[in-house]
Amino acid sequence: MGQDGTDIGFAAFNGWFHELTGVHMTIYIITDWLGLVPLFICMLFGGIGFVQLVKRRSLFKVDYDIIF
Numbered sequence: 001m002g003q004d005g006t007d008i009g010f011a012a013f014n015g016w017f018h019e020l021t022g023v024h025m026t027i028y029i030i031t032d033w034l035g036l037v038p039l040f041i042c043m044l045f046g047g048i049g050f051v052q053l054v055k056r057r058s059l060f061k062v063d064y065d066i067i068f
Helices: 011-021 025-034 037-056
Strands: none
């Protein structure tokens, strides 16, 4: 299943599941777009942290949860 017919990780399981379910482009497109949600959330936290940094003028005054 893997490169040069080797078994690497879950290659055999992934191949079996792919043969079982086939290809569904609608599900692929939905999961592809849903993968962008965490990136937007990270950008939101970064923006909030940046605004706090500018307003409070010190990195130590930015909320610890946002820095973490």
